[in-house]
Amino acid sequence: MARKRMPEPEKDNLERWLLTYSDLITLLMIFFVMMYSMSKVDADKFQALAESLSIAFGGGTPAQVDIGVTPGGPSIIETYPVKSPTEGGENPWGEEKTEGTGNGGEGNVNIENMTIEAIKQKLDQFALDNNIQARLVTSIEERGLVVSISDTLLFESGSADITPRAREILDKITNVLASAPNYIKVEGHTDNLPINTARFPSNWELSVLRATNVVHIMNEKIPAQQLSAVGYGEYRPIASNDTEEGRAKNRRVDLVILRSKYDLTEPSKTLAEDPTSGTPKASSN
Numbered sequence: 001m002a003r004k005r006m007p008e009p010e011k012d013n014l015e016r017w018l019l020t021y022s023d024l025i026t027l028l029m030i031f032f033v034m035m036y037s038m039s040k041v042d043a044d045k046f047q048a049l050a051e052s053l054s055i056a057f058g059g060g061t062p063a064q065v066d067i068g069v070t071p072g073g074p075s076i077i078e079t080y081p082v083k084s085p086t087e088g089g090e091n092p093w094g095e096e097k098t099e100g101t102g103n104g105g106e107g108n109v110n111i112e113n114m115t116i117e118a119i120k121q122k123l124d125q126f127a128l129d130n131n132i133q134a135r136l137v138t139s140i141e142e143r144g145l146v147v148s149i150s151d152t153l154l155f156e157s158g159s160a161d162i163t164p165r166a167r168e169i170l171d172k173i174t175n176v177l178a179s180a181p182n183y184i185k186v187e188g189h190t191d192n193l194p195i196n197t198a199r200f201p202s203n204w205e206l207s208v209l210r211a212t213n214v215v216h217i218m219n220e221k222i223p224a225q226q227l228s229a230v231g232y233g234e235y236r237p238i239a240s241n242d243t244e245e246g247r248a249k250n251r252r253v254d255l256v257i258l259r260s261k262y263d264l265t266e267p268s269k270t271l272a273e274d275p276t277s278g279t280p281k282a283s284s285n
Helices: 017-039 043-058 105-129 164-177 203-218 244-250 260-265
Strands: 065-070 073-079 136-141 144-150 184-189 227-231 252-258
Touching: 105 136, 105 144, 105 164, 105 260, 144 164, 164 203, 164 252, 184 203, 203 227, 203 252, 252 260
Parallel strands: 184 227
Antiparallel strands: 065 073, 136 144, 144 252, 184 252
């Protein structure tokens, strides 16, 4: 009688871990593929978005954005700053980028701040040397440097004609301001006392003509493209009109050296100009 064979003990499958390992590797590969595809920037779509936002917020020429290819996919590496009102449209604060900044904007802003501060110091010293510091006051605001000149330093009462002494003062001020390429807005202000003459039916006309006459003098040394004149009448007071002291503060002309970030608020030139005559060139067809 044959002997019955005893069943052999089942051996452990030492290779079962390979199944789990292969599943894990497959899942990791799928995960990284998904992450890569989600991080990849569509250059065309991104440029279209940048142009739309530039037009919506700036109202000007769309900003150009360079898309550079890196090992991790395309990324934004450079944006170009807004051009200034200087001839040729070049950046007046330098084209070189400040190390450590993405687009050089921070470095340009720092240079502009130092320029504005230097102009302020020169004008403050000029006012002190000529004992007119109470009638020529400078201040730095968000929009830029404001040079506030009392009307008694520039005009006779109720007049928009600049006195000979005032012309000398404006010449000195203009020499200092001409060092900056920024837009300069000349603002005329009055108190609330009514005026009604054949030349000035209201304070509107008086404030506008005062600002315009100041612009004409400044234009002798500063390009007209950088200058503008506006009259606010009595509607932008800096003090109460209830007292003579307050009314005296409100009768002023403000020279506002605008920061370059406000260039978009100024109208752009649309016609090429003849550099010799300053008149628009006729377009040739």
